[in-house]
Amino acid sequence: MDDLTSRVFARLDARLNHLGPEPVALALSGGGDSMALLDLAVAWAKARRRRLLALTVDHNLNPDSAAWTRFAAEAARVAGADWRGLLWAQARGGAGLPARARAARHALLAEAARDAGARVILTGHTADDVAEGEWMRAEGATLGRLRDWSASPAWPEGRGLMLLRPVLEERRDALRDHLRARGASWLEDPANADLRFGRGRARAALDKTPPRPPMERRRADPQVTPGFLPCGQDLAWAGVLALPRDLPGSTLAAVLLCAGGSVTPPRGGRLAALHGRLAAGEDFTAVLCGARIEASGALVRAMREPGEWRRHPVAPLDLTPGVAVVWDGRFEIVTDRPGLHVEAAAGRLAQLSDRERAALSGLPPAARAAAPVLIDGSGQARLAWRGANVRALGLRRLALASAVFTGETTQEDGLFQTLHGETPPSDLFSDEDC
Structure with missing residues (x-):
């Protein structure tokens, strides 16, 4: 050889x-x-x-x-x-x-x-x-x-x-x-x-310069705070990502993309301004890349900004039984029930059952409005987790984007592992009559 x-x-x-x-x-x-x-x-x-x-x-x-x-x-x-x-x-x-x-x-x-x-x-x-x-x-x-x-x-x-x-x-x-x-x-x-x-x-x-020798591999400097992934992500199943204030700007950009379901990175100036406010310890709410950052003391969370749908509407997504689809770039949804489509809970929270609203009660208000709901042929709404298998994509997307820095996923084997927080706690909807 x-x-x-x-x-x-x-x-x-x-x-x-x-x-x-x-x-x-x-x-x-x-x-x-x-x-x-x-x-x-x-x-x-x-x-x-x-x-x-x-x-x-x-x-x-x-x-x-x-x-x-x-x-x-x-x-x-x-x-x-x-x-x-x-x-x-x-x-x-x-x-x-x-x-x-x-x-x-x-x-x-x-x-x-x-x-x-x-x-x-x-x-x-x-x-x-x-x-x-x-x-x-x-x-x-x-x-x-x-x-x-x-x-x-x-x-x-x-x-x-x-x-x-x-x-x-x-x-x-x-x-x-x-x-x-x-x-x-x-x-x-x-x-x-x-x-x-x-x-x-x-x-x-x-071509006008002399050839250079093969590059030597250089270990990247850590870009994610140790323990940032996947710990402390108990609300990730609903699209809410927790983050520290001192994370690097490159990782903040990845968090925004994952929380907002977007594909276009934030502009450098706006990202730098947001990064500076976090580092300075400010309490604030800001929106960038379709994501909402809520910072209060040591608690900083990123989630979808539902108000963005007024600027960039997300069309209802029809579901085909047995076929996994991605809604809003944030949730993978598959159901065995025909005649359903998925849309945001904004404007439909009052239609949900008391138990469903209770399940969402621990979320920030913006995350409740940005949650996926299933609509049947009669127009009845229910939380997507009740009538479908739902997997939040933000946490895994962030983990894979950060893999080169954290070593969280260093081999092909790691891509098949289930991350804690991708799905809701097993008892959250277990008592409901689906």
Whole structure:
């Protein structure tokens, strides 16, 4: 086994299960990076008796994209991996194309991986991608930083999914040398050299500098207060997250996204102002990213701001028996009863039974209004927990987003564990006649 293969095997072994029925997904574009990863991951999967599922996204933006997809399909099958093709049907040009294509790609990959039962998606990002990202951020881009192990950025499609980048410390040239030694070919996407896009400009600029050695892994500084997750989250089942005042700004941003069910991070200036008020010990109520922060003394809670629905209405969501759906980006709901839809409790609290209102009585008023209720054909409302299986997503989303810092979920095994607080206490609704 050569040095590259040994390093990649070690990284896969450090994160992934051995002898699991679940497949490991792999994003396969047909380019040199993903083709090298395919070759290495197939060898690992055969040695560890895991199934590998290669997923190829056709962005439908190049006349040759269908041929590229066929190339990737054949390469996966020859290598011995399962394969599935995915199409971005809403593809269109215009401003922000790379970001829109990236978001669509992550969503398609996440949906396909979840459908197959996978919890981890491998991607072929390299040390060169890290350097290009740094160059682009220096030029004003808002790209996130690549890490070897991170939560899927797609929401809610990527809930419960992690991304693993086992060649992130390797150079692009080294991966192509590996392919040449194996007699394998790969595709070159001309968009990567297109100077209209930041990635193309970054590659052109970095091509003029001497190659750097492979990056050494650097341990990230802790970003979450010890004990922040998952302890102290007794109201997380209702979408209420408790937080300390001294948490870093990056973690505060994650809390806001999780509590508000949003996908768009808060703006830097507003986030910094909120972070400063918390650190200064102020008592206040503020709204950002669709989330409401209530700070009073040592007690700080984040929850959905129901008033946001007046600005950005959330349409009632029809439920299909046996099919799990995500409502408001915060709750996964599945019921076996037909003819139901889900909406917010705001305006319907008076319709709930005395016992239901009692179950909500321990929540902040905003969280009561933001709770999901089921509406039947007659218009009768009941709390969603009475007629469906409901899992709050905020706590797990926050735990996975923070995994790289806290070590809370360091391996694939941890993705299957139930977190305390995702569902209500077993006795909260047990006495009700459902």
